[in-house]
């Protein structure tokens with residue numbers, strides 16, 4: 001199986017704090033990889049490194065064999081890495097479908113002048129963007145909410161809308177930062193099924209999540225992080241029985 005994303009000895013320091021410390025990690029194309037660890041372990045920081053929000057202090061990040069360390073988030077998105085955020089970031093005063101169309105923006109070839117002049121090419125592109133946005137909403141089971149204001153959606157629906165927007169960028173790698181946070185068990189079940197569907201579309205998933213049942217049911221491999229360092233990596237069964245993992249989660253009874 002080919003490698004999609006590779007972190008080679010990646011570290012980042014914030015002042016005196018090493019938030020990610022010499023991390024080596026490889027994501028196989030087409031898999032669901034989970035990244036777990038206690039609060040402050042460095043999980044979201046890894047997503048920020050992979051998506052270009054931060055540049056590593058040390059080490060290299062490869063995506064499809066290209067070094068992406070110093071590329072801007074915009075370029076990294078256009079190369080095929082999309083993400084959602086731990087804290088929902090939607091335009092609550094825009095409609096649901098407009099929030100998804102914003103995701104298309106990085107893929108669109110239409111120029112600003114073209115948009116102003118409403119050229120035929122731009123109109124064609126707009127129709128395409130509308131269709132793709134509707135496809136993404138259908139996948140996330142939000143078709144009937146397309147014209148509602150994003151701010152009026154339930155919490156679970158807003159989380160799914162964030163994923164729809166990320167999918168609109170046509171990613172090869174989708175990074176989900178706590179997608180099930182705040183969801184009830186029924187919403188979580190629905191989300192798990194949708195994530196499986198996304199995987200079957202050939203999109204590789206990088207999943208950060210605190211709900212261990214959710215993680216262990218979905219991921220092929222799980223990497224465990226504590227204080228910025230990898231404790232272990234393996235199948236869900238291997239990881240759950242690892243004494244160092246149990247130690248990191250001691251008292252939390254999450255595994």
Ligand SMILES: Nc1ncnc2c1ncn2[C@@H]1O[C@H](COP(=O)(O)OP(=O)(O)OP(=O)(O)O)[C@@H](O)[C@H]1O
Pocket residue numbers: 014017019037038039040041042043044045046086
């Ligand atoms: N921009 C920053 N400046 C300074 N410190 C930061 C910055 N970003 C993250 N950190 C620190 O890095 C560490 C890792 O944070 P991170 O948000 O990656 O943790 P996490 O594993 O996502 O935790 P959680 O499960 O609570 O979301 C924390 O100690 C955090 O305070």
Ligand SMILES: [Mg+2]
Pocket residue numbers: 043044045086
């Ligand atoms: Mg986090």
